[in-house]
Amino acid sequence: MTLSFGERAFARSPIATALQRAPLRAVALLGLVALAYHYSLSTLVRGLSLQTPLAYLGLVPAIALVLAWVRLGREPAPRAIHDRQLDYIVGFGFVASALGLLVLLPATLDTRFWLYRIDLLSLPLFVAGIVAMLWGVRRLWAVKVPVLFLLLAWPLPYLPLVSDWTDAFTGATAAVLAFLSSFVPLAQPAPGDGLVFYIGEGPRAFAVSVGSACAGVNSVVGFVLIGTALAYVVRGPAVRRAAWLAAGLTIVWLLNIGRIEAIFAVGALLGRQAALDVLHPGAGLIMFNLGVIGMLAVVPWFGLRFASFPTVTAAAVLRTPSPVRRGSVALVTAGCLAVALGVVNTGLGRYEEIATPLGEARRLEPFDIREAQVPGWTSGFMARNDGARQFFGERATWDRLQYVPGQGATLSTSVPLYVDVIGTDDPGALAAYGVEDCYAFHGYQIESVASIDIGAGIDAQVIDYHNRKIGADWSAIWWEWPYQKNGRTWYERIVVFIASGPSARYAGTPPIQLTSQSERFAGTDRFLAAVAREMVQSQLLVRS
Numbered sequence: 001m002t003l004s005f006g007e008r009a010f011a012r013s014p015i016a017t018a019l020q021r022a023p024l025r026a027v028a029l030l031g032l033v034a035l036a037y038h039y040s041l042s043t044l045v046r047g048l049s050l051q052t053p054l055a056y057l058g059l060v061p062a063i064a065l066v067l068a069w070v071r072l073g074r075e076p077a078p079r080a081i082h083d084r085q086l087d088y089i090v091g092f093g094f095v096a097s098a099l100g101l102l103v104l105l106p107a108t109l110d111t112r113f114w115l116y117r118i119d120l121l122s123l124p125l126f127v128a129g130i131v132a133m134l135w136g137v138r139r140l141w142a143v144k145v146p147v148l149f150l151l152l153a154w155p156l157p158y159l160p161l162v163s164d165w166t167d168a169f170t171g172a173t174a175a176v177l178a179f180l181s182s183f184v185p186l187a188q189p190a191p192g193d194g195l196v197f198y199i200g201e202g203p204r205a206f207a208v209s210v211g212s213a214c215a216g217v218n219s220v221v222g223f224v225l226i227g228t229a230l231a232y233v234v235r236g237p238a239v240r241r242a243a244w245l246a247a248g249l250t251i252v253w254l255l256n257i258g259r260i261e262a263i264f265a266v267g268a269l270l271g272r273q274a275a276l277d278v279l280h281p282g283a284g285l286i287m288f289n290l291g292v293i294g295m296l297a298v299v300p301w302f303g304l305r306f307a308s309f310p311t312v313t314a315a316a317v318l319r320t321p322s323p324v325r326r327g328s329v330a331l332v333t334a335g336c337l338a339v340a341l342g343v344v345n346t347g348l349g350r351y352e353e354i355a356t357p358l359g360e361a362r363r364l365e366p367f368d369i370r371e372a373q374v375p376g377w378t379s380g381f382m383a384r385n386d387g388a389r390q391f392f393g394e395r396a397t398w399d400r401l402q403y404v405p406g407q408g409a410t411l412s413t414s415v416p417l418y419v420d421v422i423g424t425d426d427p428g429a430l431a432a433y434g435v436e437d438c439y440a441f442h443g444y445q446i447e448s449v450a451s452i453d454i455g456a457g458i459d460a461q462v463i464d465y466h467n468r469k470i471g472a473d474w475s476a477i478w479w480e481w482p483y484q485k486n487g488r489t490w491y492e493r494i495v496v497f498i499a500s501g502p503s504a505r506y507a508g509t510p511p512i513q514l515t516s517q518s519e520r521f522a523g524t525d526r527f528l529a530a531v532a533r534e535m536v537q538s539q540l541l542v543r544s
Contacts, residue, residue, distance in 0.1 A: 223248050
């Protein structure tokens with residue numbers, strides 16, 4: 001076959017040379033994964049900016065990519081033999097499993113699908129299937145550890161661990177800060193609550209709460225991820241590797257204490273805005289990176305060494321000859337499968353962790369807390385919490401109102417109600433800072449959790465907890481309230497809460513089927529459900 005003059009010229013052109021040298025199949029793999037899981041991966045990236053214990057899970061895909069590069073750099077060139085039938089059987093099996101999880105389980109789990117993040121559980125299955133189709137089963141077996149590493153992005157296995165030991169971890173951090181305050185009086189612990197510190201005096205004084213993320217839990221989890229990856233590329237006795245990991249965790253924690261002390265110092269010298277709005281958002285990431293870089297530098301001090309592999313560029317590693325010589329059919333097949341999963345992945349936003357289905361949300365208006373929502377009750381605006389931006393985004397708001405029943409109110413209680421309304425355009429922030437998780441992270445004992453329909457298809461959560469430090473009982477009912485604003489969706493979280501519920505008196509509570517896990521809170525829970533239904537009823541948009 002002879003080439004024309006134009007074809008010969010193109011074959012010698014820089015473009016053709018670049019195409020021949022480019023690792024096209026590896027680039028295609030990254031593109032297919034990005035296409036199929038674009039929404040899921042965007043939530044992981046978005047989570048990196050949140051102050052949550054699992055924020056650094058967004059690093060997992062990047063770490064897995066680096067591990068794959070390291071592994072391929074040490075892998076000898078595969079022999080030019082393969083069984084394409086087996087490759088397709090294995091590849092289709094993995095991809096079909098991923099597609100099945102994304103298509104079948106949402107109908108069964110509903111909003112719990114996003115709570116359990118089944119989409120991230122399916123990610124390594126899809127990657128394994130595409131690798132098998134593009135490179136063959138033998139190459140998949142070579143990169144099995146990097147593919148399995150993607151499972152660490154799945155947040156569900158971490159939740160029991162986080163909830164069990166985060167209280168002790170946060171308490172230890174607060175105890176160290178309180179100890180340091182006696183030598184460096186930048187902030188003073190609040191009486192009766194060891195997690196709150198007061199900075200400054202007089203009108204400029206403000207409080208800082210040391211939550212689980214601020215205590216360094218997220219940095220510790222992030223270092224565990226990186227340490228796990230390094231265990232794959234570092235050589236040496238297991239005891240020494242464990243010692244290196246333990247030292248790294250300690251250093252990261254101490255650096256975080258230094259970060260909090262720096263926030264205290266800036267707050268005392270320059271005020272709240274400089275401490276919480278300027279220094280606080282980026283200081284944690286800076287300290288974490290310093291800790292990681294420092295621990296990488298001291299690897300030889302522990303008698304460890306990085307695994308040696310041939311010096312080779314990333315492009316050369318990705319261009320290692322594949323036993324699968326003709327990949328065009330596999331690429332087309334994988335592309336079609338990626339498009340199918342991408343369509344499904346786009347629709348997962350409706351399952352994001354908010355209690356109200358987004359389809360119902362489109363017919364709601366913003367929740368107006370400045371008007372009494374319960375017949376016969378009066379309300380008064382109490383305050384706006386400036387801390388909303390720190391947790392829920394730059395445009396977030398956090399308002400608090402007090403409700404008091406009048407003498408003629410049919411539904412009444414002997415103690416006042418409080419209503420918090422948090423508004424944001426970032427649903428991921430609401431998902432990250434859940435009400436139940438917030439109480440658990442601050443060391444409160446959860447007594448009861450239940451769900452109830454409060455009208456208009458809105459599923460509210462009822463929670464009762466006991467503050468062991470001051471011996472107080474609190475009960476709350478909360479739900480999410482999405483609505484349209486200026487052509488985009490905004491989200492509100494409404495939290496109605498009451499103090500000393502078991503000892504309060506209630507009147508006019510209608511019969512409500514609600515099963516409380518703690519009998520002494522049963523009356524309070526039914527009363528809160530009745531109040532929530534009145535509020536929702538008064539706020540529904542009347543349609544003609």
